[in-house]
Amino acid sequence: xxxxxxxxxxxxxxxxxxxxxxxxxxxxxxxxxxxxxxxxxxxxxxxxxxxxxxxxxxxxxxxxxxxxxxxxxxxxxxxxxxxxxxxxxxxxxxxxxxxxxxxxxxxxxxxxxxxxxxxxxxxxxxxxxxxxxxxxxxxxxxxxxxxxxxxxxxxxxxxxxxxxxxxxxxxxxxxxxxxxxxxxxxxxxxxxxxxxxxxxxxxxxxxxxxxxxxxxxxxxxxxxxxxxxxxxxxxxxxxxxxxxxxxxxxxxxxxxxxxxxxxxxxxxxxxxxxxxxxxxxxxxxxxxxxxxxxxxxxxxxxxxxxxxxxxxxxxxxxxxxxxxxxxxxxxxxxxxxxxxxxxxxxxxxx
Amino acid sequence: xxxxxxxxxxxxxxxxxxxxxxxxxxxxxxxxxxxxxxxxxxxxxxxxxxxxxxxxxxxxxxxxxxxxxxxxxxxxxxxxxxxxxxxxxxxxxxxxxxxxxxxxxxxxxxxxxxxxxxxxxxxxxxxxxxxxxxxxxxxxxxxxxxxxxxxxxxxxxxxxxxxxxxxxxxxxxxxxxxxxxxxxxxxxxxxxxxxxxxxxxxxxxxxxxxxxxxxxxxxxxxxxxxxxxxxxxxxxxxxxxxxxxxxxxxxxxxxxxxxxxxxxxxxxxxxxxxxxxxxxxxxxxxxxxxxxxxxxxxxxxxxxxxxxxxxxxxxxxxxxxxxxxxxxxxxxxxxxxxxxxxxxxxxxxxxxxxxxxxxxxxxxxxxxxxx
Numbered sequence: 001x002x003x004x005x006x007x008x009x010x011x012x013x014x015x016x017x018x019x020x021x022x023x024x025x026x027x028x029x030x031x032x033x034x035x036x037x038x039x040x041x042x043x044x045x046x047x048x049x050x051x052x053x054x055x056x057x058x059x060x061x062x063x064x065x066x067x068x069x070x071x072x073x074x075x076x077x078x079x080x081x082x083x084x085x086x087x088x089x090x091x092x093x094x095x096x097x098x099x100x101x102x103x104x105x106x107x108x109x110x111x112x113x114x115x116x117x118x119x120x121x122x123x124x125x126x127x128x129x130x131x132x133x134x135x136x137x138x139x140x141x142x143x144x145x146x147x148x149x150x151x152x153x154x155x156x157x158x159x160x161x162x163x164x165x166x167x168x169x170x171x172x173x174x175x176x177x178x179x180x181x182x183x184x185x186x187x188x189x190x191x192x193x194x195x196x197x198x199x200x201x202x203x204x205x206x207x208x209x210x211x212x213x214x215x216x217x218x219x220x221x222x223x224x225x226x227x228x229x230x231x232x233x234x235x236x237x238x239x240x241x242x243x244x245x246x247x248x249x250x251x252x253x254x255x256x257x258x259x260x261x262x263x264x265x266x267x268x269x270x271x272x273x274x275x276x277x278x279x280x281x282x283x284x285x286x287x288x289x290x291x292x293x294x295x296x297x298x299x300x301x302x303x304x305x306x307x308x309x310x311x312x313x314x315x316x317x318x319x320x321x322x323x324x325x326x327x328x329x330x331x332x333x334x335x336x337x338x339x340x341x342x343x344x345x346x347x348x349x350x
Numbered sequence: 351x352x353x354x355x356x357x358x359x360x361x362x363x364x365x366x367x368x369x370x371x372x373x374x375x376x377x378x379x380x381x382x383x384x385x386x387x388x389x390x391x392x393x394x395x396x397x398x399x400x401x402x403x404x405x406x407x408x409x410x411x412x413x414x415x416x417x418x419x420x421x422x423x424x425x426x427x428x429x430x431x432x433x434x435x436x437x438x439x440x441x442x443x444x445x446x447x448x449x450x451x452x453x454x455x456x457x458x459x460x461x462x463x464x465x466x467x468x469x470x471x472x473x474x475x476x477x478x479x480x481x482x483x484x485x486x487x488x489x490x491x492x493x494x495x496x497x498x499x500x501x502x503x504x505x506x507x508x509x510x511x512x513x514x515x516x517x518x519x520x521x522x523x524x525x526x527x528x529x530x531x532x533x534x535x536x537x538x539x540x541x542x543x544x545x546x547x548x549x550x551x552x553x554x555x556x557x558x559x560x561x562x563x564x565x566x567x568x569x570x571x572x573x574x575x576x577x578x579x580x581x582x583x584x585x586x587x588x589x590x591x592x593x594x595x596x597x598x599x600x601x602x603x604x605x606x607x608x609x610x611x612x613x614x615x616x617x618x619x620x621x622x623x624x625x626x627x628x629x630x631x632x633x634x635x636x637x638x639x640x641x642x643x644x645x646x647x648x649x650x651x652x653x654x655x656x657x658x659x660x661x662x663x664x665x666x667x668x669x670x671x672x673x674x675x676x677x678x679x680x681x682x683x684x685x686x687x688x689x690x691x692x693x694x695x696x697x698x699x700x701x702x703x704x705x706x707x708x709x710x711x712x713x714x715x716x717x718x719x720x721x
Binding site: 047048050051052076078085086087088089091092094095096098099100102109111237238241242270271272273274275276277279280281284 | 404405406407408409412437438439440442443444446447450451454633634635636637638639640642665666667668669671672674675676679690
């Protein structure tokens, strides 16, 4: 049986786990190819215009899987920890895809909700394995291996790899060009945002490689331990509300509060509900600290040139902020907000 | 027994977001406990204030409520009230961000959050105790009972007005009476006076000259609670539909007295929700927060019953986007007009669309009769 996994949304967080699980059950896993213009266009044609970009991309991937798979795996993730819920779009994803992509092969849509108790969670896993094997033991074994692989995956990312790099290292058959990490980086930038935006090379216009080519050391949310992210969230907003907050507000607060990064760039999708409020909190925090912070909004019309111009301008400003103290910026700059970090404080882009 | 700390936390002017006129009925009641209530109606000014200080992509309710809060504070409110919840939708996060924005603007106030996990009778009574500056428990209970009676009176009246609007001969009579009645409900201080006032208004509503022959089209209004309830955001949709001779119906979950019925107390209308879940199940299996599930369920449930559905959704509302994506694909066919509400929505544009929609429904009905 061929199981299709769309290379979008939670793929970047859970793919090794999913793949190990299905392969452990004897299924063949088929991942859609990286996003193309055509995929995005076909996704856009099926959904209403207001839908956020990542879901449109996802829909394009599901469409590309419609032929050649026996079933498509689209889990409905309600929550991955107590009382912290996912964005509604993750919850309604299988239903939305079933309605808008009628030609799609059967959808495997387990409900992942830890709030309803362990029993339900385990049952969801067994139910998911049911079409592949009748033996619960086999499902259990596959799930356990999958969990171990997930841990390895997370450890690999902590060591400084981006999710696609980590995936590549774990499943080496999909060989792509190894990314040279620049000569020696001049800046360190904290790049925050959802993995499905940052690492989808079509959507983000190869943001990570481009930054590295510019001589920037990129620190991404996956390179921080969960516990630390969580602590940063608690510092800023008492307790997390959405499951996807770790990589945005957690990482943002963590990097802003630390001297090792020269600035923080956040990438959000147009129409992203959770981000619309979370970024606001983060921006205010950055303003209080006087740290350079920029928000890049991506949608299906974003042009690469515009994105690069903004990035270059941002890096220029960070560079000026890092200049030796002897050369002071023009008086008009320092008037716009004094802070300990010298001229960096006026760098505040929204 | 009031400790000093609590003394400091006394509420004198309480600001709450308005939802139509729903909270105006409590003004007199709280005044007896030395609290004045500010619920400024949403106007263009409110929205422009809200939009100026809100994040760009925040949804319309966020902006509306933030604007209302700013107006409340300008009118002297020292305490603000907001509901938070653990729900997948943005609504539960409002309070945190709004508080930060208001504090950054330099306002000083107390922020009361009512968390939905405090639901149930005890939680509500505790909240009332808080709002009445720590009144004694017997007073709290009687306040609660009166508040529930007022909500029920208001909703009964509104349901009646909904039925009269399309058939009344002189348009606007029922709404004039409704407006008067809100004042009367507010002034009532006991069950007896409330009952008496209500009886009077129901009689007067009865006497409004109506067109008995006319069978109005029925249109269900579904969507996100705040835009469905706040007449400023939906351009007085229900009244405008009434003028066109169309009867507007809403789901039970938009009538607040339904939440206070014994047994289902603040339990998000369990039975109603379960029923809608049943109807929505073939298309949307999961509760996606907000009113997404209700919108899909209501469309399926009312397909044979209503003539059309008007779906109101704030721009980029997450649950309603899901509902909007799914609704066209249900087997049960009924015309749906989706209107995305944001600060750019214009009255003329919206009414033109609604009129065109009503024309379509009329033709569809004639076609069905001929067939």
